[in-house]
Amino acid sequence: MTTSAAQRRERARAEYNAFLAVCPSHQLLARVSDKWVTLILSALGSGGDCAGEPGAMRYSELSRLLAGVSQKMLTQTLRSLERDGLVTRTVTPTVPVTVTYALTDLGLSLQHTMRALKSWAETNMDDVFDNRATYDERVG
Amino acid sequence: MTTSAAQRRERARAEYNAFLAVCPSHQLLARVSDKWVTLILSALGSGGDCAGEPGAMRYSELSRLLAGVSQKMLTQTLRSLERDGLVTRTVTPTVPVTVTYALTDLGLSLQHTMRALKSWAETNMDDVFDNRATYDERVG
């Protein structure tokens, strides 16, 4: 009888859990090393460089600012950020309800690093693209 | 006739390209906001906090250090990092071939931020876990 997919999955999960037991911070690191997390935190803190809108932002503002994001991912990522205590979600019971998101202190502390990351990307973008072109040419 | 999946895909792609045209650095940012990229860069520069091995590392060393990574993802991520000019790949034609990876100057400049990110994760891990517990309790 062949090893079932479930068994293999379980073994992989066990290994991964052992890994996390050694380095539990990797779990958080992996969570934070996410495209949408990076973009949302960058957007929330200072609006970033694409469309500067500082301070708290409404759901629809974020949606517009992060042009590529779907409703699903935006909501999902915001929820996880709220759960982790990085952002606050404030509901104002206006006629059509208004919801604003803002960084907590914890979120702010991370946002500093996120901005560094974003800044790095902007600074070294040209270099990286050159490197890619060179590499692709050598490989063909 | 319903809109085909291909048509919808194309529209989404067009939107995303327009988005990247406005903010091309987001492409690089998304690339760098990757779990394995973060872990590999952290590992390469100084071995990190789980098992400190500074300097250049061999493929097998990386594989061991990043316990959860598969061959595929390790190779794939290393290739992309090499293409982007963040790491060098050096082949030494010993009897069983030896391959070492090391950070370039560009990689080093990013690794600094990566370490900040890792450091943040380690510092605030407990806070985040507390926040999660609190949130889960409120929601049930």
Next chain:
DNA sequence: CTGTATCCTATATGATACTG
């Protein structure tokens, strides 16, 4: 306006076997 629920596809990722 701000979501939630459902369905569906593409991509990421892992397991496995094979190669120089």
Next chain:
DNA sequence: CAGTATCATATAGGATACAG
């Protein structure tokens, strides 16, 4: 040792419709 190739699967992520 350091991969490459292939297959299988889980998850990410998007489209759409509906709700408070």
